[in-house]
Every structure is written in C-alpha cells, then in structure tokens.
Amino acid sequence: MSATAYSKIMRGTADDLFAHLGPRSAPEGRRLTAFAPGAAKLSADIGGASIPLKPVEGAPEIFVGELPREGRYRLTKTAANGHTQTYRDPYSFGPVLGEMDEYLIGEGTHARLWEKLGAHVVEHEGVRGTHFAIWAPNARRVSVVGNFNDWDGRRDVMRKRGASGVWEIFLPDLGEGTVYKYEIVAADGTVLPLKADPVGFGAQHPPQTASVVRDIAGYGWHDAAWMQTRAAQNSVSAPISIYEVHLGSWRRDASQNNRPISYKEAAEELVDYAADMGFTHIELLPIAEHPFDGSWGYQPTGLFAPTVRHGPPHEFRDLIDAAHRKGLGVLLDWVPAHFPSDAHGLGQFDGTALYEHADPREGFHKDWNTLIYNFGRTEVQNFLVANARYWLEEYHIDGLRVDAVASMLYRDYSRDEGEWIPNKDGGRENYEAIALLQRMNTEVYGDDASVMTVAEESTAFPGVSRPVSSGGLGFGFKWNMGWMHDTLDYIQKDPVYRRHHHNKITFGLTYAFSENFILPISHDEVVHGKGSMLGKMPGDAWQKFANLRAYYGLMWGHPGKKLLFMGQEFGQVAEWNHNGELDWAALDDPRHAGLQNLVRDLNRLYRDTPALHRRDTDPAGFEWILGDAADQSVFAWIRRGDAGDPPVAVICNFTPVPREGMALGLPEPGAWQEVLNTDAEQYGGTGMGNMGRVLATGQPLQGQPASAKVTLPPLSVVMLRADRG
Known part of the structure; x- marks a missing residue:
C-alpha cells in the first residue's frame, strides 16, 4: 500500500477501506492490514496464539502482520494507558447483499426493501452481528458511527456496491440496542451532519436523534382469527366506525411526570375502551418516528421506526395484537406527502437532493416548512411503497390513511403564480405523485386484498377510490371533506338561520356515492382555534349538547363510514391539546356521560343494523x-x-x-x-x-x-x- 493510501485512511478520506484493510492472500499465508486509532499495540488472536502486528512507518495507526492461511481471528488493541479491547475485524467479512438485491434496489423495484436496507441483526459467516446497508449513491464515503467506535467516521467505512448506490458493512458482535448514525462525506469532500438511518427500525427518544438497532424478527402473533376475517371487516359493505387517536395525549400518567401511556398500557386501556364504545377500528395518528412533538407525527424522519415515545417495536406489536384479539382493526396515518428538513433526516442526504426535489418550486412546502419527496425518482418511489408494505406486513396493520393527498396531486398546491412548475403537458396535476399512489395501492392490495387504504383528499379529484385499472388512484376509501365542511357549517349556525342553509345538508347526497366515503370528524376540526365539537355548537349549555347529539345522529344515519376523533365522543369542552390528556373528568357530568352513551349506542346500532351500513357506498x-x-x-x-x-x-x-x-x-x-x-x-x-x-x-x-x-x-x-x- 502506498504512503498516500495510508495517509487517506488515517485522515478519513479513503473511500474504500475494503480495498486496503483486512486479510489478503500471501505466499506463506495471509497478510493482515488493520486500522486501529488510539492503539499503542495491536495483536491478532488466532488458534490460541497471539500474533503481534507492527505499526507502519509513518502511519502509526495502521498495523500489518502475517497470519496463518486458515482461521477466524480477533484483534486485541492496547492503548497507551494499558487499556485493552478485543474485537473482530469487520474487514475480514465478505458482503451480505446479493447481486440480485443490488440490482433491484438500483432499479427501484425491490418489493421488500426493508429486509435489505437498514440495520439487521444476523448471523454472517458463522458470526452474530449487525448488517448495515444504506442508499447514498452520490456519497464519496459512508461510515457507521456510534459508541462502539467512538463516533469515529474513519473506522467502519462501508463497502460501496457498484452503481446501485448502496453501501453496506457487517459489524460483528453488535446487536439489539446499539446506537448508531451514518457519517456521510459528499462528493465534494464535505462531511455532512450525522444522519439517522432512513430504514432504521428504532430511534433514540427525542430530542436525541440517533438510530437504534432493533431486532424485529420473531414476534409471536396471536391474531390468526382476526386476520382470517379481516377482509369482511374492511369491506365497503361492513360497518366501519373509526376512533381516531393521538396516542401521546389520549391518556397520561400523572404519577410519572405526566408521561404518555406506553404501547403495552394502550393494549389494555385504549383497546378495552374502544371495544366497549363499539368502534370497529382504531386509527392512530402517525406512529413513525418524528423529532417534534408538535407535529403530532406528521413530520416523520424515521418512516420504518415506531416512535420510541411509547416503547420498542415489539410492544407496538403487542398493541396491534391486543386490538385484533378484541375484534378491532388498526389503521395508521401514513405521510408520504412531505418530510422535515432536520439535519439528521433525509434532506440533502448524501450531499445532494436525493429524496427531495432540488428546485423549491417542486421540493418545498412553504405552508409546513417541509421538503417534498421526488416522486418521479424510482428509488424514492420504491422507498415509499416498500414502507407502506412494511407496516402492513411486519406490524399486521389493517390499513393506511394517507395524509395530505391533495398536496401531492397538484403542483400548484398552496402556491402563487410563478411558484410552481407545470407538468409536461402544461397542467397542474402531479403525474409522478399520481403514479406513486397508484403503485402503492396496486402493490398493497396485490399483497393482501383484505387491507384498506384511505385518502385524505379535499378536492374533487376524480376516481380517488376507484380501481387503478379504471384510471382511478386505487384507494379503498376517501374522506368526505365536503360533507364535513358543509355539515359543520350548518350545525354551527343558530337554528333560526338554518332554514337559509338547508342545502348544506342535502348537497352532500348529490355526490355521496361518487366515492367510497368515510365521514370524518378528525383532529383537524378541534385544533388551531377551531374549538372542540361541543364548543362549536350554538345556544345555551342544554342546546349545545342537544345540537351535538343531533349532529352525531345525522352522521351515523348518513351514508358513509364514520370517523370520530378522541374526546369528541363525550363532548370534550376544551380544544385538543397534544401536550395533555383528554378531559376524562368531564364524564362526572351526566351530560357528558350521556353523550358518551349515545355514541356507544350509535356504534352498536350501526354495527347491528344492515340497513345502516350494508349499502354505505x-x-x-x-x-x-x-x-x-x-x-x-x-x-x-x-x-x-x-x-x-x-x-x-x-x-x-x-x-x-x-x-x-x-x-x-x-x-x-x-x-x-x-x-x-x-x-x-x-x-x-x-x-x-x-x-x-x-x-x-x-x-x-x-x-x-x-x-x-x-x-x-x-x-x-x-x-x-x-x-x-
């Protein structure tokens, strides 16, 4: 090896350590080259013998020596203070990914991307450890860093897998709970802020931002009975009444610093409550890891990691399993529309606009101060579609509600003249986003037709819940935002004026069957100064409750599936606050308890009466x-x-x-x-x-x-x- 190569390794500018480090065939056996920063001495332990390695002249952190031709070795590093550390050499292991994986990832067609990228606890070449793989095609160097290597990006530099843009490395003896990030050097030599793993299965508790190795294999499900009947539970002819929940504020433990309940606690308390109330499904606001509590999960950075705020991945599975055993489906809010620009996230991931559009007219949401995925890039599309499949398969999620679909469908969404780029035909439709949604629905339903996908789409875009084969987007259901806006506008008016707004109720029936609709009273209607549902009602206290009871009666009697945000089932007085829990004490008031009884009975009646649900669509x-x-x-x-x-x-x-x-x-x-x-x-x-x-x-x-x-x-x-x- 040349002096220049030695120098690059020590300075962290070498981009392929596998070409220089590790064992190489030699006439008498194997010649080993090892990089050991901080070592005063380094030896190779093999076959019961300890073989001293010699530091390279002029490169004191690099050691060389001769090994027997056969046998796995360990390195023992002795620091100047006498401290010793024994470890396996990652550069003695071959690649994990196969050529077909490399090809499919590069092509953007790998159906099970999460099984290859990310951090996986595996046995490789007879040794237990963690395999790390990441897509960063424009990087000069990518390293895994953590406490295990003193966050030194020079040490565990990954192997680049050809033109696919994938980097990988097997780090022996690392396992569950390992905290890590990626150090990426851009093509121009800039060392980027440390990045969390885009396909990581776990993360540190915010505000810390590192990824955490989580072994998600081997969970023992007990929901076979539910899974066999799920198709009927999710059908357009089924009674579907959804309880929308922000897990962080449904209930909190005041005795433990007002902490949110855990997944395991929710598996008992939330599941029992929703079942008792007669709901058929629970819909969770985004569970994917997110740095900012105030985003409610709608600005995720870890799309493959259930947020650690409530526990590790297996405990999230406990929640799903418990719901299924109680006969409840679980839906997740899924956010492919945008992602935050936090330094540890996907933005400028390898020094380029990799996941996002480079042009802010396509790649930046000024409303939310977030970035927009480059839906037209096949690898990005693959990343998102695989993520949808991941939640449904690995966590037995029963459906995905896709957030902010309208913002994806239109290039001019919330943009003024000159702030957007027309499509190739000069129009406003985002063909690439449409293709992504169609691909997602086609693949998801192709995997398992018993699941459901739901679009939050606020415009009259045609065919949202119609098959892709007929030119639709392929969703199973669509939120009826028009019904929600019109009926809320009506019910908030003093009854003396309602006669002049009669069409606010009747108009929705002119299009009620144009899509497979869900009638939503969601979290969006009880935040940002909009007040609670009870607070919206006109009149004195008695009239407020009577109006709200009548409104729920209208909703449950109207064609369409039902969705109600938590707290509104008992008439929460205050606007929803994500930093606190629901006002459960209100149930001491008979009026609130009476409203809760009504919602319970509406759900029972809706579920038990075919005329109220069989032909909802x-x-x-x-x-x-x-x-x-x-x-x-x-x-x-x-x-x-x-x-x-x-x-x-x-x-x-x-x-x-x-x-x-x-x-x-x-x-x-x-x-x-x-x-x-x-x-x-x-x-x-x-x-x-x-x-x-x-x-x-x-x-x-x-x-x-x-x-x-x-x-x-x-x-x-x-x-x-x-x-x-």
Missing part, C-alpha cells in the same frame, strides 16, 4: 322522504340494506321546536320501532319521543306507499326501523 341504499322542508329544518330519508333487511327511517329536527304528530311517508305499513332517539333521557335529553314505536298505515305520502304520525323532539334525530317480527 351504494345509491340503492338511500332514498329521500323529505329533503325540502327548509322552513322546518327537517330532513328525513330511508336507509336500506340487502333484500330482506328491514329499512330504517332517519328523521332529523334541527330546530328547538318540538314537532308532535308530524306526518311522514314510510316505505311499508305496520309497526316501526324507535331504535334511536338522541333526545332520550339516558343521553341527557328531555325524554320526548314516540313511546318506542309508531304505526304506519297504508296511506301514501311523500312518494312512499305508507305513512305515520311521528313525534320529533327538539334538536334531535329519531331512527325508526321496520318491525317485521
């Missing part, structure tokens, strides 16, 4: 009885299931005026059971109603073959079901 499942009674602010419609399922009449009175004996058309004569009344006393209402049933005669009315006199309490929703028994 089918226009044949809905028919107006009364849609034009604006002066009375009354709405009435029929919900139908399959042939033979008793129909349900949903009747809404959004004024404080009780309406006794109101004539309404019904689809069949006979007894109709009052299966829900939001004004019932157990919900905190007045108890006014229909004494449990009405009798429909054969007198036609409002286009229906029968009719009945119905009492509508003030600010209420009444549901009647045909009694065919």
Whole structure:
C-alpha cells in the first residue's frame, strides 16, 4: 500500500477501506492490514496464539502482520494507558447483499426493501452481528458511527456496491440496542451532519436523534382469527366506525411526570375502551418516528421506526395484537406527502437532493416548512411503497390513511403564480405523485386484498377510490371533506338561520356515492382555534349538547363510514391539546356521560343494523322522504340494506321546536320501532319521543306507499326501523 493510501485512511478520506484493510492472500499465508486509532499495540488472536502486528512507518495507526492461511481471528488493541479491547475485524467479512438485491434496489423495484436496507441483526459467516446497508449513491464515503467506535467516521467505512448506490458493512458482535448514525462525506469532500438511518427500525427518544438497532424478527402473533376475517371487516359493505387517536395525549400518567401511556398500557386501556364504545377500528395518528412533538407525527424522519415515545417495536406489536384479539382493526396515518428538513433526516442526504426535489418550486412546502419527496425518482418511489408494505406486513396493520393527498396531486398546491412548475403537458396535476399512489395501492392490495387504504383528499379529484385499472388512484376509501365542511357549517349556525342553509345538508347526497366515503370528524376540526365539537355548537349549555347529539345522529344515519376523533365522543369542552390528556373528568357530568352513551349506542346500532351500513357506498341504499322542508329544518330519508333487511327511517329536527304528530311517508305499513332517539333521557335529553314505536298505515305520502304520525323532539334525530317480527 502506498504512503498516500495510508495517509487517506488515517485522515478519513479513503473511500474504500475494503480495498486496503483486512486479510489478503500471501505466499506463506495471509497478510493482515488493520486500522486501529488510539492503539499503542495491536495483536491478532488466532488458534490460541497471539500474533503481534507492527505499526507502519509513518502511519502509526495502521498495523500489518502475517497470519496463518486458515482461521477466524480477533484483534486485541492496547492503548497507551494499558487499556485493552478485543474485537473482530469487520474487514475480514465478505458482503451480505446479493447481486440480485443490488440490482433491484438500483432499479427501484425491490418489493421488500426493508429486509435489505437498514440495520439487521444476523448471523454472517458463522458470526452474530449487525448488517448495515444504506442508499447514498452520490456519497464519496459512508461510515457507521456510534459508541462502539467512538463516533469515529474513519473506522467502519462501508463497502460501496457498484452503481446501485448502496453501501453496506457487517459489524460483528453488535446487536439489539446499539446506537448508531451514518457519517456521510459528499462528493465534494464535505462531511455532512450525522444522519439517522432512513430504514432504521428504532430511534433514540427525542430530542436525541440517533438510530437504534432493533431486532424485529420473531414476534409471536396471536391474531390468526382476526386476520382470517379481516377482509369482511374492511369491506365497503361492513360497518366501519373509526376512533381516531393521538396516542401521546389520549391518556397520561400523572404519577410519572405526566408521561404518555406506553404501547403495552394502550393494549389494555385504549383497546378495552374502544371495544366497549363499539368502534370497529382504531386509527392512530402517525406512529413513525418524528423529532417534534408538535407535529403530532406528521413530520416523520424515521418512516420504518415506531416512535420510541411509547416503547420498542415489539410492544407496538403487542398493541396491534391486543386490538385484533378484541375484534378491532388498526389503521395508521401514513405521510408520504412531505418530510422535515432536520439535519439528521433525509434532506440533502448524501450531499445532494436525493429524496427531495432540488428546485423549491417542486421540493418545498412553504405552508409546513417541509421538503417534498421526488416522486418521479424510482428509488424514492420504491422507498415509499416498500414502507407502506412494511407496516402492513411486519406490524399486521389493517390499513393506511394517507395524509395530505391533495398536496401531492397538484403542483400548484398552496402556491402563487410563478411558484410552481407545470407538468409536461402544461397542467397542474402531479403525474409522478399520481403514479406513486397508484403503485402503492396496486402493490398493497396485490399483497393482501383484505387491507384498506384511505385518502385524505379535499378536492374533487376524480376516481380517488376507484380501481387503478379504471384510471382511478386505487384507494379503498376517501374522506368526505365536503360533507364535513358543509355539515359543520350548518350545525354551527343558530337554528333560526338554518332554514337559509338547508342545502348544506342535502348537497352532500348529490355526490355521496361518487366515492367510497368515510365521514370524518378528525383532529383537524378541534385544533388551531377551531374549538372542540361541543364548543362549536350554538345556544345555551342544554342546546349545545342537544345540537351535538343531533349532529352525531345525522352522521351515523348518513351514508358513509364514520370517523370520530378522541374526546369528541363525550363532548370534550376544551380544544385538543397534544401536550395533555383528554378531559376524562368531564364524564362526572351526566351530560357528558350521556353523550358518551349515545355514541356507544350509535356504534352498536350501526354495527347491528344492515340497513345502516350494508349499502354505505351504494345509491340503492338511500332514498329521500323529505329533503325540502327548509322552513322546518327537517330532513328525513330511508336507509336500506340487502333484500330482506328491514329499512330504517332517519328523521332529523334541527330546530328547538318540538314537532308532535308530524306526518311522514314510510316505505311499508305496520309497526316501526324507535331504535334511536338522541333526545332520550339516558343521553341527557328531555325524554320526548314516540313511546318506542309508531304505526304506519297504508296511506301514501311523500312518494312512499305508507305513512305515520311521528313525534320529533327538539334538536334531535329519531331512527325508526321496520318491525317485521
């Protein structure tokens, strides 16, 4: 080796230590070259013998010596103070990745990217250790650093795998819990800020930012029964009622510095609560590791790492497993729309705009001060699609709700003239993002058709929940943001003015079946000065509760799956605060407990009544009885299931005026059971109603073959079901 090569190794400018270090064949055996910073002496221990290595003249940190032809060796390093350290030489091991892996990663088509990149505890060449692999195609040098090598980037320099841009190294004897980062030297020689692992499975607790080796293999699942029935639970004809949860603020432990509950605690407390409340699914705000609590997880840096705020990966699996054993599905919020510019993250990862667009007109969200993935780059697309598959496969997640889809679909999203670049046809659609979403949905559903994907998409982009083969984006469901905005606008108005805004309720039914919709009252509606759901309601305290009960009755009686953010099921008074827990003490007030009882009963009724869910996405499942009674602010419609399922009449009175004996058309004569009344006393209402049933005669009315006199309490929703028994 030349003096120049020795010098580069010691200065950390050598880009391929595997070409210089480790054992090499020699006439009498093997010649070993080792780099040992801080060593006064270095020896190779092999076959019971200790062979001294000699420092190179002019390069005192590099040692050479002769070894027998066969046998695994260890190095013993003796410092000037006499301290000794024995370790295996990483440069004595061959590569782990195969040529096909290298090819597929470079091509951007590796379906199981997480099994090759990242840090994996493995046995390699008969030795237990950790294999590290990273994609950094424009780097001059990449090193793994940590306490194990004094964070010295000169020492464990990785092997570059040809044109794929992948670097790898096997570090023997490292395992679970090892803290590490990557030191990357850019093409121009700049040493970049230390980077966390983009495909790391664990991380330090924020504000610390290093990755942590986590062995995610070998978990023993107990949810086979759920997995076998999941397709039916996630179907468009299933009752789907989602409890949206920010795990960090659902409940906290005041006795331990107000810490958030752990995954294992949530596996008991949250799962039991959601099951008792009758929800069918829990949706967790982003779990992927993120540096800033105030982002609620929507600015992730570790897309493959469940946040350590609540425990390690296996304990996150405990939560999913417990939910499944209780018959609950679990959805995750997934964020491919943007990522933060934190120095340890993906931005300028190898000294270039690798994951993001270089041009801020394509690569920067000024609203969120975040970067945008380069969706058109195949390797980046592969990274994101593989991440979606990872959560579904490795953690048995039942579905992904994709955040901020609208910001992905349009190049001019929240941008003024001159701040965006048109597509190749001069338009505003982001073809590359569309292709990414279509690829994700195609591959995810191709892997397992029993999962669901959900788009938070706030525009009228066509075919969001239609198959890719038909030109759609391929999602299973779409949040109905239009319904949410219109109905909230309506219910917040004083009842005296609602007659002038009648179409805020009726308009949504003109497009209710154009997509597979979920009706969301999400966290976004109870933050940033918007107040809580109870706080939005007009009138005095009684009217606020009555309005909110009636609104939930409308929501559960309306076509579409349901989603409610935590705390709103019992009428949290204050706006959501991610730094504290929900106001559980409110349940000591009968009015809040009554609202909670209503939501529980709505979920039970929705789940147990086919007419209320079987045709949520089918226009044949809905028919107006009364849609034009604006002066009375009354709405009435029929919900139908399959042939033979008793129909349900949903009747809404959004004024404080009780309406006794109101004539309404019904689809069949006979007894109709009052299966829900939001004004019932157990919900905190007045108890006014229909004494449990009405009798429909054969007198036609409002286009229906029968009719009945119905009492509508003030600010209420009444549901009647045909009694065919």
